[in-house]
Amino acid sequence: MKFNEEQLTEFKRLVARYPEGKQKSALLPVLHLAQESFGNWLSEETLDYVAELLQLKPIEVYEVATFYSMYNLKPVGRYLFEVCQTGPCMLRGSEDIIKYIGDTLGIKPGETSADGLFTLKTTECLGACGYAPMMQMGKHYREHLTKEKVDTIINECRKNAAVNN
Amino acid sequence: MGVKLLLEKAHVEGIRSYEVYRREGGYRSVEKALKTMSTDAIVDEVKKSGLRGRGGAGFPAGMKWSFIAKPEGVPRHLVCNADESEPGTFKDRYLMEFIPHLLIEGLIVSSYALGSHDTYIYIRGEYAWIVDILENAINEAKANGWLGKNILGTGFDCEIHVQRGAGAYICGEETALIESLEGKRGNPRLKPPFPAIKGLWERPTVVNNVETLASVVPIINLGGEEYAKIGVGKSTGTKLISACGNINKPGVYEIDMTISVEEFIYSDEYCGGIANGKRLKACIPGGSSVPILPANLLLKTAKGETRYMNYESLSDGGFATGSMMGSGGFIVLDEDQCVVKNTYTLARFYRHESCGQCSPCREGTGWMEKLLLRLENGQGKISDIDLLWDIQRKIEGNTICPLGDAAAWPVAAAIRHFRDEFEWHVTHAEEAQKRNYGLAHYAEPIHVPVTV
Numbered sequence: 001m002k003f004n005e006e007q008l009t010e011f012k013r014l015v016a017r018y019p020e021g022k023q024k025s026a027l028l029p030v031l032h033l034a035q036e037s038f039g040n041w042l043s044e045e046t047l048d049y050v051a052e053l054l055q056l057k058p059i060e061v062y063e064v065a066t067f068y069s070m071y072n073l074k075p076v077g078r079y080l081f082e083v084c085q086t087g088p089c090m091l092r093g094s095e096d097i098i099k100y101i102g103d104t105l106g107i108k109p110g111e112t113s114a115d116g117l118f119t120l121k122t123t124e125c126l127g128a129c130g131y132a133p134m135m136q137m138g139k140h141y142r143e144h145l146t147k148e149k150v151d152t153i154i155n156e157c158r159k160n161a162a163v164n165n
Numbered sequence: 166m167g168v169k170l171l172l173e174k175a176h177v178e179g180i181r182s183y184e185v186y187r188r189e190g191g192y193r194s195v196e197k198a199l200k201t202m203s204t205d206a207i208v209d210e211v212k213k214s215g216l217r218g219r220g221g222a223g224f225p226a227g228m229k230w231s232f233i234a235k236p237e238g239v240p241r242h243l244v245c246n247a248d249e250s251e252p253g254t255f256k257d258r259y260l261m262e263f264i265p266h267l268l269i270e271g272l273i274v275s276s277y278a279l280g281s282h283d284t285y286i287y288i289r290g291e292y293a294w295i296v297d298i299l300e301n302a303i304n305e306a307k308a309n310g311w312l313g314k315n316i317l318g319t320g321f322d323c324e325i326h327v328q329r330g331a332g333a334y335i336c337g338e339e340t341a342l343i344e345s346l347e348g349k350r351g352n353p354r355l356k357p358p359f360p361a362i363k364g365l366w367e368r369p370t371v372v373n374n375v376e377t378l379a380s381v382v383p384i385i386n387l388g389g390e391e392y393a394k395i396g397v398g399k400s401t402g403t404k405l406i407s408a409c410g411n412i413n414k415p416g417v418y419e420i421d422m423t424i425s426v427e428e429f430i431y432s433d434e435y436c437g438g439i440a441n442g443k444r445l446k447a448c449i450p451g452g453s454s455v456p457i458l459p460a461n462l463l464l465k466t467a468k469g470e471t472r473y474m475n476y477e478s479l480s481d482g483g484f485a486t487g488s489m490m491g492s493g494g495f496i497v498l499d500e501d502q503c504v505v506k507n508t509y510t511l512a513r514f515y516r517h518e519s520c521g522q523c524s525p526c527r528e529g530t531g532w533m534e535k536l537l538l539r540l541e542n543g544q545g546k547i548s549d550i551d552l553l554w555d556i557q558r559k560i561e562g563n564t565i566c567p568l569g570d571a572a573a574w575p576v577a578a579a580i581r582h583f584r585d586e587f588e589w590h591v592t593h594a595e596e597a598q599k600r601n602y603g604l605a606h607y608a609e610p611i612h613v614p615v616t617v
Contacts, residue, residue, distance in 0.1 A: 026348065
């Protein structure tokens, strides 16, 4: 496992933002890059590779990777639904949405569907309280969720997966 | 219509692009500051403006700037806190998403004032698409000579870098943010030393919220004294409020701080009243950590005076009968909502986000969450309510950073004002599973909405 040319260029751009000798500062962004590059999760092998690239001890990378909630330390489905469940979203019905997604996909929060396509997670506040209920899907938010909207999103994902397989 | 200083142009078509932003008068403050003002004069204007930190603590921004140490030969840094994570708060996101150049402009002037040649925006990792918007704005600013070497021929060099977090509320605390920016776990540091003396890489550092730094633009354009004339008392200028919960028009509103809470909730210019024709039960006016208030205490102070949307009025009565302006995350609960359940979700949030350094917070937040879940599920005892009260008291003030307080306050306020609702969950356990407590006497006096 290694970054390709393009990923290495991005790696260098990230490290160049910090003063000499402070390359550890690039750790969070480099972990994001590694996660995007290697299947949307961080294996031990990936973490060791990041440590080597940044000239850090592996433990320095492990302790960071386990602290922040956006790093997936287990494989996840191709589409990761992270639904907010904190107060403001709860007030606007996030529980029903979480249950509906779970029932539709036949999984509980934290699980991945048998076909490997979907993982459902609950998250805490994502800063979209005024557009609740909502979830994060990859780089973007899906807001003002309704059951109909959830159906549309799931169908979109299925279609997309069928085309790109 | 109140005065708008930040979002006035946010809906001009194409304002996200440099050309439109500049055509609408953007970057004037950089010209004025860099060409005609000394760095001390800029700090003075910010002091005169009375601007208070918009992240939640409300500390005077100019004073914070004046604390920065200037040891010979040591670089200084400005860090913009865009780690907006307090439940109910989504105002910085709005500003960065719709009018990114305003933040960049504020950052250039502030970097100049503080002598920061490498300025960092630390943005919460989930706002991934906004990173692209900001980097695009930075590149445009640079291409037009507002960033880089020798800006406007003044000899001032400045670069702005955007750093993504990775999902940790605690990184909104400034020393945790600095740790995170150094590539570590977000564990807050013991203070002193304060960041102004030893911050990022042990260098003097100022950390300010997005809205605070954007507000520097109108302060420089208008002058500190003119800016201070907007608002009332120590609540100067305008404030972004992100309104959410059970209202007709959730969203981000810029207010001048002279309007009443009642007008803010019921006027069509702002929240547009309570959704689905229901009545107001309670509100958390400044982000999830500030005390929740029942309707009667929200609209009027304990003395029976009108409560206004500003720092002083929202905190009138202290924690006994008042709340706080906080981050401006305005969360409204209608008559059907359950205070116990809402408090439970907040307790769960703080347990999830506790960094685990201090035992009162690490253990206490989990304990409160379990007790609240038990009460919510109708399995609680009356003594659990007293136990909750006891735990929150032992967290508050006993932790390195304010996350402990932030976790304790919502629980304390919920019990203080809604104790009967907690008790009802114990005494009417079965009924509590079927329906919510609903309205209580404290929400009764609400009358016809004001017309504006």
